[in-house]
Amino acid sequence: xxxxxxxxxxxxxxxxxxxxxxxxxxxxxxxxxxxxxxxxxxxxxxxxxxxxxxxxxxxxxxxxxxxxxxxxxxxxxxxxxxxxxxxxxxxxxxxxxxxxxxxxxxxxxxxxxxxxxxxxxxxxxxxxxxxxxxxxxxxxxxxxxxxxxxxxxxxxxxxxxxxxxxxxxxxxxxxxxxxxxxxxxxxxxxxxxxxxxxxxxxxxxxxxxxxxxxxxxxxxxxxxxxxxxxxxxxxxxxxxxxxxxxxxxxxxxxxxxxxxxxxxxxxxxxxxxxxxxxxxxxxxxxx
Numbered sequence: 001x002x003x004x005x006x007x008x009x010x011x012x013x014x015x016x017x018x019x020x021x022x023x024x025x026x027x028x029x030x031x032x033x034x035x036x037x038x039x040x041x042x043x044x045x046x047x048x049x050x051x052x053x054x055x056x057x058x059x060x061x062x063x064x065x066x067x068x069x070x071x072x073x074x075x076x077x078x079x080x081x082x083x084x085x086x087x088x089x090x091x092x093x094x095x096x097x098x099x100x101x102x103x104x105x106x107x108x109x110x111x112x113x114x115x116x117x118x119x120x121x122x123x124x125x126x127x128x129x130x131x132x133x134x135x136x137x138x139x140x141x142x143x144x145x146x147x148x149x150x151x152x153x154x155x156x157x158x159x160x161x162x163x164x165x166x167x168x169x170x171x172x173x174x175x176x177x178x179x180x181x182x183x184x185x186x187x188x189x190x191x192x193x194x195x196x197x198x199x200x201x202x203x204x205x206x207x208x209x210x211x212x213x214x215x216x217x218x219x220x221x222x223x224x225x226x227x228x229x230x231x232x233x234x235x236x237x238x239x240x241x242x243x244x245x246x247x248x249x250x251x252x253x254x255x256x257x258x259x260x261x262x263x264x265x266x267x268x269x270x271x272x273x274x275x276x277x278x279x280x281x282x283x284x285x286x287x
Contacts, residue, residue, distance in 0.1 A: 009140030010117030016258040023059040023261040024052035046089040056269035063101030091115030105129035135181040147196035157196040190220040199228040209256035222261035
């Protein structure tokens, strides 16, 4: 399959050939591993999202349920109360594309109605209702690999060939989406680094991101501040930006990841600009 060179998300069409996209993370949760609930208040969440937009985010990914290992699930009503005011507020104040990070079809539906154009489902669209929502709205979709649920995903995950297992899972899920009417150019895939994967699993996936090219979809990479970075560097979440940037930079140089999901938008945007400029100079294109 040929690689998709664009990503169609509702009425927004992203040119992935020009440069990788930067997706800014907006956690509207009290228990996020990365920011400790700094933006749980909807007003603070909107302010933070607008700051990320000002720093150059191409997408704002709003989530109301922590998916850290062992996280306590929240009800649909609670998740709606957290994220919908934020999405509505952002839809009125920015032109940046909005994404909803959720595993619940009811939340995805309400988010689409409120102005979101992308569904980022860490459970990989196992729920057919989620697929129907994406199809009906013509929304973009990020299909991620995660064994089990956040409460159980790190309970001794087992793989044969980690790269092949994850590629095959994503192929299975995306084929189901195509059969249900989701457009090919609406789909992006995410290997789920750190989700049900020990440190060596994550490193192996990162060393073989090129394998995901056979699927033909844009690759979304989310490694920002994750636990495996801390286990390697000894750094706390707030101190992991250099390690996060190192991984993202390698993926940009390799040309494997076209969507970078990050907390530190400004530095990531600067990195993407520099890598893009150097690549253009190497190919002889004027800047």
